[in-house]
Amino acid sequence: MSARWATLIILAVIIGTIPWFFPSGFYFRVAALIWVTALAAVGLQILMGQAGQVSLGHAGFVGIGAYTMALGPKLLGLDVLLCLPLGAAIAGCVAFVVGRPILRLKGHYLAVATLGFGMLVTMVLVNEVALTGGPDGIRIPRPELLGWRIRGGETFYWITGGALLIGVWIALNLQASPSGRALAALHDSEVAARTVGIDVAAHKLRAFVIAAVYGSVAGGLLALMNGFVTPDAAGFLASIEYVTMVVIGGLASVPGAVVGAALLVLLPQTLTFLHEYEQAVIGLLIMLFMIFLRAGIVPGLAALLRRRPA
């Protein structure tokens, strides 16, 4: 059995069994939040870890997905569930249009360009008050499927868990496909990749669009779960959090993005007893992880485990 299937099965078993240990409904909410955040992080991992392109504007796509859920029903009278694929399509198109020029940039320049993109999205969401509700946010209608109202932490736990499984499955397949190999090649050296005949620009753009679609679907699910969205979802801080998740979990690892997301969602919940020191301790923990597990949590621990028996 390949490592790919092992990862998927482990994730499926975790998603399927942990509800047995939940003492209250609140844990469904936190776990669903982890799955949905992880979905966005896995998308960013494809772009950052596999293709080696930095993005500081990933939350912009999450915001596009989330606000489509609110604006689709409001402006077009669409069913809110239809807005999930619609948001993904919009985010994909935006990424395609924006990606063409900015993916020519490298390193810091690309980082700044994506940062600018994320800020533009936030500015539109904040300033177009009549359309988006401005900084106070906007409501999302409760979804209905064949007369059944989708609600409650437990329902969303299974929906987001399923979405994450599919997302991870696609990401792992991509990594192992010729496209994934091409991405890995251009990650290591763009010049070398071009020399062996890889269409560098097309592959980068494809990774960017895929990452955007992941972000948008995650944003849409988050909006459905909350029934409400504010521009924070698309903000700079959210973008930084996604980057932190991918880096701390392990840039090169798809399950790493899931672990990173779990850590960053759980820490603020478990450290509430520290009150005003909470943020400082979270920062310290992230620093310690980066110092002692430099390759990220998942690859770092895997290396430790491999070394021990020898």
Added chain:
Amino acid sequence: MGIASMLRRGALALGAAAIVALPALAQRNDPIRIGAVLSVTGPASFLGDPEDKTLRLYVNRINAAGGVNGRPIQLIVYDDGGDANRARTFATRLVEDDRVVAMVGGTTTGTTMAMRPVFEDARIPFISLAGGIEIIDPVSPYTFKTPHTDRMACEKIFSDVRARGLSRVALISGTDGFGQSMRTQCQRVAQAAGITIVADEQYGPRDSDMTPQLTRIRNTQGVEAVVNPGFGQGPAIVTRNYAQLGIRLPLYQSHGVASAQFIQLATPQAAEGVRLPAAALLVAEQLPANDPQRQVLIDYKTAFERETGQPVSTFGGHAYDGLMILVEAIKRANSTDGTRLRDAIRATRGFVGTGGVVNMSATDHMGLDLSAFRMVEIRNGQFVLIGN
């Protein structure tokens, strides 16, 4: 044999009675759990921090005085950092995990709106500390709020403009949540108040110069007064630029800048003559002796300043009002059942708080009227109460 079996049966019955009675006994001395999700850190911390301190201070005081109906209050505070998504998670935690009987909190309109469905679904009373009118209009069965709304601030300002015999107003608003919300409300109530809005300028919350917008207003024909919805540093810069440009029209600021810090930032010279609607807390000592709020305000101010060593703010006052309305409702209802508690909060009449005299009803989940705002003018670097 007969005796033994009777004894055994008696013991069983006793045991059963004890099992049935135990939860009832335990409940009598169990703490009453009250939740609070506040923006103690982050961009709204200047609101959330005094709210947090006020709640802790008064819960300690209530417990020291014997609690509510003989039960102590247990306060559970979570910091959402101003993020609506995190606020929603903490709200779920309060309901599902901590099993609170009521919630006092929700620092911003955004976090409040994100949390509202959680409490509505669980039928747990939720007293918000945020300004936005959409929180209570239309009324949701379990959601209340204590601060005045932006709409009331606009109405108060416009009635003062009309009292001066003026009617043509220019708006210059910040693009932050507060500024945008108040701008919308001012536009909405202008016509009914007999006001025409002849200019509508905007600035970013971190802009450092508003001279262009003010110049456009100065060059607009027929402007008679200027209103600046916004909070933070923006209004201070507007006030300074206003003086630098030598504009002589009356300038109105919002309740969002009702603090001594604003006068310092804007400089007392530039702020001279600026008027704003403010909660009575700002001018507590200037209130006439027969004002019903005077004693409450001075007590709160003294307690807060002695405990924290920081100047009192109206935002902490909102938390005081929310907690006290809730505590009185628990006493009256003699129950912590969500629906009964909701009915008791809704029946609040004549409660004197820091924000005003509160009269709730089934259609009004805030219970304040325009008299809750006092019009103040800045003179010689001080807020001075002017007649209603």
